[in-house]
Amino acid sequence: MIKINFEDFTRMLERIENTNSQNEMASILSSLFKDISTEEIDKVCYLALGRIAPQYEDIVLGLSEKTAQAAISLASGSSKSEVKEETRDIGDIGEVASKMIKNRENPFKDYFDYTGELSVKNIFDGLRKIASTSGKGSQEIKTKTLASMLIEADDIGRKYIARLAEGTMRLGVGDITILNALSVAFFGSKLRKTELEHAYNISSDIGLVAKVLQTDGIKGVNELKITLNRPIKSMLAQRVSNFEDIKNKIKSRDISAEEKFDGERIQVHKDGENVKLYSRRLTDVTSQFPDLVENIRKYVKVKRVILDGEAMAYDFENDLFGSFQILMRRRRKYDVKEYRKKIPIRYMLFDVLYVDGESFLNRNYPERRDKLETLVEESKYIALANRRVSSDLDAIDEFFQECITKNLEGIVCKSCAKDSYYRAGGRDWTWIKWKKEYISKLSDTLDLAIIGAYAGRGRRSGTYGALLCAAYNYAEDTFETVSKLGTGFSDEQLANMPEELADARIDKIPARAVVTKEMEPDFWFTPKYVVEVLGSEITRSPVHTCNWKEEQKQGLALRFPRFIRWREEKSPEQATTTEEIVQMYKGQ
The missing domain is CATH 1.10.3260.10 (DNA ligase, ATP-dependent, N-terminal domain)
Structure with a gap:
């Protein structure tokens, strides 16, 4: 193993910058990983990601x-x-x-x-x-x-x-690119990527995975355990287009319908009096929620624990949950004390992942919920998500309607089967979300990554007239266009957009983006920002690349898209996937 000089490393970075092929990027990195020293392999992983x-x-x-x-x-x-x-x-x-x-x-x-x-x-x-x-x-x-x-x-x-x-690397390398490269470097193909990804999902440290792989092989990687103060990637819910499909997809007799919240997903790590809070993007947000830290110390009755839940803005006077937009005003470096008073929060718990040295990831959902109920002294500041367990869809629908009247997003239906484990970083059919938007023709809003923009004309001259938005193809580690988004923005949002997106702007198609010639924008952006978009339906498209079928020269597109909000808490790889859009299209 050798130490790589910085000049050689930057030549490889330049080669990566000059390709938009995910396979070629992984190949370039894998050639580097084959010979690099143990002292530097983790550092190369971090630097390649910026x-x-x-x-x-x-x-x-x-x-x-x-x-x-x-x-x-x-x-x-x-x-x-x-x-x-x-x-x-x-x-x-x-x-x-x-x-x-x-x-x-x-x-x-x-x-x-x-x-x-x-x-x-x-x-x-x-x-x-x-x-x-x-x-x-x-x-x-x-x-x-x-x-x-x-x-x-x-x-x-x-x-x-x-x-x-x-902080503007703009290479376009993603976590999956690194994992693919490690698999190719050490095993000759991408076949071991799944094991590497699992280790990454429970450690959230790609440098650690690389170093352990190099020193202890795949056996060492598979022995990595969840640890306090290293966040675990959140498990995500699937979606269905028809309410009746919930029963078809979840294989257990009983289904637990839990409240679904429009807040910020926060993972709590408690080690005695030391409490850390991590966002869905794995960012340490402890300093932004000092009141939650205090309440975790006060109401969580176990020394060492990892909890999964959602922080919600809460109007205690009127006993009502506030919207996500209100809560986001708490995401700040300054005036934290002032906004703590202005926007109090309530932390709604729904899972436990670790207790006093023992992982609960491979315990089924009923066991995890039972354990969770023993760990927390409920108060007006911390509570468990309400739920209804039933085998009757009518009862679950009734609970859904109750959640809507409480200003909640809807419900998450969870399997009670013996194999209903917590799949870190996975999107699994043991969890299915059902939201109020699903009652409309289109089954859900989409969270899409911005990869381009079109120059504004007329009233929008001097700013962007529309954004080119993409879904994330997890299997291929690419971003595929699905929408040209130009409506729903306020005049102020339009005026500020060039400045808001400036740090993501690049002069060529971003790495891992798949765009037809017909949809090429005037400006390109490396995938960094995510927007929530509502449309009328998913249709076939000859110009968008989402789920592209080469023989038919067709992909899928969102019809009549409308901007809803920015999704600051989501990374581009957490955007709506191509697979999800295919399911939505089939379910219309």
Whole structure:
């Protein structure tokens, strides 16, 4: 095994950037994984994803554009105004760094020093230093450290260092791409990806999976266990188009219908008095919900536990749940105390995944629910999701109607079978959601990733007239177009859209996107942002690539799409899948 120098690594990144083939991206990465040292394999995984740590660790680099420009100014000897002008003209901080900085003596060597060839580890450690520096004088240290790193690298390296520092890598590599590459590197094909993905779903640390695979093989990977303070990927529910299909899909005699909430999915990790909260995107949101932390300590009567539930805005005076949009005002770094009072929350629990050293993932749903009921002292701040267990669909429909009158989204129907396990990161027929939107002709709203935009005309001149939106094809790890979205936006949303999407904009079709020539937009975006969209029905389309059938030259499209809201809590890979859209189409 060898240490890879940073120059070779960035040449591979450039090759990845210049392809939109998922298979080729995985092939390039796999060739790297075959020979890389144990000390660096995890770091390569993180950097290829534009990170410097697992997503759940509260380590965020993402320097402001102003700080990145200041570092380029120091490294190049150019004025800040010159760097600012170049950034405005080029639009890519990496290209700016590559263009403006030339080889020169490094006056900032004390801030970033290394011996021998510049390695991946050197750059990774430098970026971690920038992220961890705080306190008096920290801004100067961050800026000069980055400037030193930029001087020491070559032109291509500078491009990727600057992008990493600003958090705008834009390679298009996803978690599944990395897992496919690891499987190919160590086993010659993608056949072991499923085992690697399971380990990733219960650890949420792709670097850890890679390192264990390299040191202990697939046996070590399969022995990875769930651990406190490493979030588990959430289990997701399937959908049906007809209410009667619930009984056909769920094979157990009894079905547990639970309240479905329009809030934020939050996984609680409690280790004594230490409490961590993780969002559906695996982000540490502990600091945003100090009241929930206090209530977990007070009302959860077990020392070490992992719980699954949903935080809801709650009007205690009128005993009503608030909407998701209200709750999202709690997602902030500042004025947390003020908004805690303005928007109180109620945490609704529906699952337990771990108790005092024991995993509950392979316990069936009835066992998990029974255990959950022993762990929590219910209060007005924390409660268990109400439910109705029945084999009668009429009784379940009655419960659904009750949920709607309480301003809830609907219900989640759960199997009570012996094999109703918690499938981390999976979307399984043991859970089926039924929402109030399903009563309309189209069975649900869709959550779609934005991959492009069309220039506005007339009243929308100067902004975007419509967005090109895509579903996620899990099997192929690609994004397939399903909608051209131009209605439902307010004038303010339209005016702000170029700025809102600026950090995702790229100059070519994003990696893993599948787009016909007829739907090519004026602007491209790497999949980063997700929107919720409502339409009238799913139809066949000769121009959209969702579930594309080459022999028929047809895919599927959403007819009369309308923007509902941004889905900040969802990653692009958590968008509605091609498989789900096919099921919706068949069920219309």
